[in-house]
Amino acid sequence: MPAIVQVENVTKTYDGGFEALRNTNLEIEQGEILALLGPNGAGKTTLISTICGLSAPTSGHIRVGGHDVVSDFREARKLVGLVPQEINLEPFEFVMNTVRFSRGLFGKSRNDALLESVLRDLSLWDKRNARIAELSGGMKRRVLIAKALSHEPRVLFLDEPTAGVDVELRKDMWALVDRLRQDGVTIILTTHYIEEAEAIADRVGVINKGEILLVEDKADLLARMGRKEMRIELTETVSAVPLSLKKYDLARVDDGAALVYSYDTRGERTGITSLLTDLQGAGLGLKDVQTRQSSLEDIFVTLVQEASA
Ligand SMILES: Nc1ncnc2c1ncn2[C@@H]1O[C@H](COP(=O)(O)OP(=O)(O)O)[C@@H](O)[C@H]1O
Ligand SMILES: [Mg+2]
Structure with missing residues (x-):
């Protein structure tokens, strides 16, 4: 099956000459997050806006479900739902009407039973007759999500959906994403909360200064770039890493009260066994040992730093 979203050599230069996307290629498979x-x-x-057909690419092509988002925008748009980063709601409109209107915009016939289930899923059913202006910021964000789901999109874009929202909404949203995934909906989420990506994504893309640095299966990425660290607390401080231990990747920390050993998680041999033996041989006593796995956050920071260097 061809990818549900195909982005080919897309550049986007804003009026004024700023190049916000450079030669972007991306394929998103049906049902993935x-x-x-x-x-x-x-x-x-910018990337999301061009895929959703809100902003035309300067060059290149984008297809959603095989439909070009520029030349066949009606068909392409029907397939996508967008929860925008900024809240853009009509303040005096009622919640139910807002959501019903959104569905109508996509040419879908009225289906209040569906809208009821969407509003219930988002804990908005009790607020269906409230005006937007009466809602809290978190509730407004829920309405944006309800609007995006009102026409049963096959591809849902969530642009920083949890920036500045309460813990409850974040949890509800993760649960909702999980249900949508079970229905085969494809979900693209932008975030700078890395824990969020780590928790729910199948694949991770990293973008910096208009360029996609990588797109990779999350588990593969963690395995490929993941390193582990072992922190060894010593019974007595050392003034330097002993010469006999130079072959290990050891750093002296905490004024010599501990050593940190970094090793590759992919390696067949981690070197830990021989290191522990050699530490003893060097006359060092161990008080405590802890290990820590590098997170997606560490990897992300490294990638962006390398790209900016
Ligand atoms: N309408 C616009 N006109 C000119 N520059 C823009 C416009 N929208 C965004 N930009 C610029 O394009 C770059 C990318 O913006 P954006 O896509 O919003 O980034 P992100 O969502 O990753 O924070 C930024 O430097 C931003 O200032
Ligand atoms: Mg943004």
């Missing part, structure tokens, strides 16, 4: 990570200004919202 892709997290797009990148610092502020990286081009995440």
Whole structure:
């Protein structure tokens, strides 16, 4: 099956000449959850806007479900739902009407039973007759999600959906994402909360300064770039790493009260057994040992730093 979203050699130059996307290629498979990570200004919202047909690419092509988002925008748009980064709601409209109107915009026939289940899923059913202006910020964000789901999109874009929201909404949203995934909905999420990507994504893309640095299966990425560290607390401080231990990747920390050993998680042999023996041989006593796995966050920071260097 061809990818449900195909982005081919897309560039986006804004009026004024700023190049927000450079030669971007991306294929998103049906049913996957892709997290797009990148610092502020990286081009995440621009990329989403071009895929959703809100902003035309300067060059290149984008297809959603095989439909070109420029020449066949009606068909392409029907398939996508977007929860925008900014809240853009009509303040005096009622919640139910807002969501019903959104569905109508996509040419779908009225289906209040479906809208009821969407509103219930988002804990908005009790608020269906409230005006938007009466809602809290978190509730407004829920309405944005309800609107995006009102026409049963096959591809859902969530642009920084949990930036500044309460823990409850974040949890509800993760649960909702899980249900949508079970229905085969493809989800693209931008975030700079890396834990979020780590928790829910199948694949992770990293974008920086308008360029996609990588797109990779999350587990593969963690395995490929993941390193582990073992922290060895010593019974007595050392003034330097003993010469006999030079072959190990050891760093002296805490004024010599501990040594940190870094090793590759992919390696067949971690070197730990021989290191422990050699530590004893060097006359060092061990008080405590802890290990720690590098996280997606460590990897992300490293990638962006390398790209900016
Ligand atoms: N309408 C616009 N006109 C000119 N520049 C823009 C416009 N929208 C975004 N930009 C610029 O493009 C870059 C990428 O923005 P954006 O896609 O919003 O990044 P992100 O969502 O990753 O924070 C930023 O430098 C931003 O200032
Ligand atoms: Mg953005």
